[in-house]
Amino acid sequence: MRFTDFVRSRPNLRFLFTGGKGGVGKTVAAAGMAYYFATQGQKVLLVSLNPVHSLSSVFGQDLWGGQIKPVEGVENLWACEVDISDVMQRYKDMLGRRLREFFKWADIPINPDPFIDIATTNPAFEESAMFDKMVDIMLEQGPNYDKIVFDCAAVANAIRLIGLSKIYTLWLQRMIESRKEALSLRVKLSFRKEKVMEEIKKDPLMADLISMDKRIRAAKKFLMDPEATAFFFVTLPLALPISVVKRFIRMVKAFDIPIGGVIVNCVIPRSVVEKGERSEYMLNKLREQEGYMAIIERDLGPLVRAYIPLFETEVAGVDMIAKVADALVSGEMPE
Ligand SMILES: Nc1ncnc2c1ncn2[C@@H]1O[C@H](COP(=O)(O)OP(=O)(O)OP(=O)(O)O)[C@@H](O)[C@H]1O
Ligand SMILES: [Mg+2]
Incomplete structure (x- = not known):
C-alpha cells in the first residue's frame, strides 16, 4: 500500500513517527511527510526529538530554540526542535x-x-526528559494540529522513548501502591491518626506520582491506538539498515506500537545508469541495490510505502523537501 493510500485509510491519524538506523534519512522523511500534509491544507507540526537536531539544516532556516516556529515558505507548517x-x-x-x-x-x-x-x-535521564517533552507535546499540542510528525533519534533511542510509556505505567503503579502502603502504615502506627491523615493528603510524592501516571496513561492511549498513531521505519537499500528495521519492527510490536510502514530512501534511479553513468562503478552499485531491493520485497514487501530517490545533492531547503514529498505521493520505484 502506498504512503498516500495508507494515510487516507486512517482519517484520524494524528501522530506520525520516523525511526531507523543513524543517518538513513529519518529527518528527511519526516520533513517530507510534514510538507505533504501541509500542502494538503492540514495544520502540521514537525517535532525533532533527536538531541542532535537537524530540522534547521534540512529546511535551511533557524528552527532552534525549543519553541514552535512557523516554517518559512510552507503554509500550515510549524516546526520545533525540542530543548530538554x-x-x-x-x-x-x-x-x-x-x-x-x-x-x-x-x-x-x-x-x-x-x-x-x-x-x-x-x-x-536525557531519554526520560525527551519522553516527558514528547508526552507534553502530544497532550498539549495534539488538539491544535491535524498532524504531528515526530522525528526520532536512531533506533534504540526511539524505541525506548516510546516503549517507556509501557514501562512507566507499570513502574508508576508499583510506586503508587508502595507509597500508599507506606502511608497507611504511618497512619496505623500513629497515635494522632487524624493529623497524619491530613499530612498524607498533602503528600507531595504521591501527588507527583498520580499526576505523572495520568499524563503517561493519556499519552499511552494515543501511542497504542492504530487509528491515531503510526510509526514509519526508514531504510536504505543496504544490508545493515534493513536488518535494523527488521529488528526494530519486532521491538515495536512487542510494545504494541502501531506500524505505519517502511520508507526506502536513497534509491538510485535505473535511468541514471541506463542513460548516462554506465561506468562499472555505477553498474555495480545498481546491481547491489537490486539485490537488496529483492530482500526488502521478500521480507518487508507489504509494508513498503514509498521509495525516495537518491538526489544529486543532499536534501536542504524547501524545494528539495517538496521533491521528497513527491516521492511519498508517487509511492513508485524511481525510474
Ligand atoms: N534521498 C536522499 N538523497 C540525497 N541525500 C539524502 C537523501 N536522504 C538523506 N540525504 C542526506 O543524508 C544525510 C542524512 O539524512 P537525515 O539527516 O535525514 O538522516 P537521519 O536518519 O535523520 O540522521 P540522524 O540519525 O543523524 O538523525 C543528510 O545530509 C541528508 O541531506
Ligand atoms: Mg535525523
Whole structure:
C-alpha cells in the first residue's frame, strides 16, 4: 500500500513517527511527510526529538530554540526542535529535594550533590526528559494540529522513548501502591491518626506520582491506538539498515506500537545508469541495490510505502523537501 493510500485509510491519524538506523534519512522523511500534509491544507507540526537536531539544516532556516516556529515558505507548517534543558533542571531540583528529605529523615549527614550529579548524567535521564517533552507535546499540542510528525533519534533511542510509556505505567503503579502502603502504615502506627491523615493528603510524592501516571496513561492511549498513531521505519537499500528495521519492527510490536510502514530512501534511479553513468562503478552499485531491493520485497514487501530517490545533492531547503514529498505521493520505484 502506498504512503498516500495508507494515510487516507486512517482519517484520524494524528501522530506520525520516523525511526531507523543513524543517518538513513529519518529527518528527511519526516520533513517530507510534514510538507505533504501541509500542502494538503492540514495544520502540521514537525517535532525533532533527536538531541542532535537537524530540522534547521534540512529546511535551511533557524528552527532552534525549543519553541514552535512557523516554517518559512510552507503554509500550515510549524516546526520545533525540542530543548530538554528545562526538564533536566526540573528533574535535578526534584531529585535534590527528595534526596535531601530522605537523608534528613534517615539522619544521614551527607551532601546529596554528588548523588544528584551521578543520577542526572546517566543517558537514560536525557531519554526520560525527551519522553516527558514528547508526552507534553502530544497532550498539549495534539488538539491544535491535524498532524504531528515526530522525528526520532536512531533506533534504540526511539524505541525506548516510546516503549517507556509501557514501562512507566507499570513502574508508576508499583510506586503508587508502595507509597500508599507506606502511608497507611504511618497512619496505623500513629497515635494522632487524624493529623497524619491530613499530612498524607498533602503528600507531595504521591501527588507527583498520580499526576505523572495520568499524563503517561493519556499519552499511552494515543501511542497504542492504530487509528491515531503510526510509526514509519526508514531504510536504505543496504544490508545493515534493513536488518535494523527488521529488528526494530519486532521491538515495536512487542510494545504494541502501531506500524505505519517502511520508507526506502536513497534509491538510485535505473535511468541514471541506463542513460548516462554506465561506468562499472555505477553498474555495480545498481546491481547491489537490486539485490537488496529483492530482500526488502521478500521480507518487508507489504509494508513498503514509498521509495525516495537518491538526489544529486543532499536534501536542504524547501524545494528539495517538496521533491521528497513527491516521492511519498508517487509511492513508485524511481525510474
Ligand atoms: N534521498 C536522499 N538523497 C540525497 N541525500 C539524502 C537523501 N536522504 C538523506 N540525504 C542526506 O543524508 C544525510 C542524512 O539524512 P537525515 O539527516 O535525514 O538522516 P537521519 O536518519 O535523520 O540522521 P540522524 O540519525 O543523524 O538523525 C543528510 O545530509 C541528508 O541531506
Ligand atoms: Mg535525523
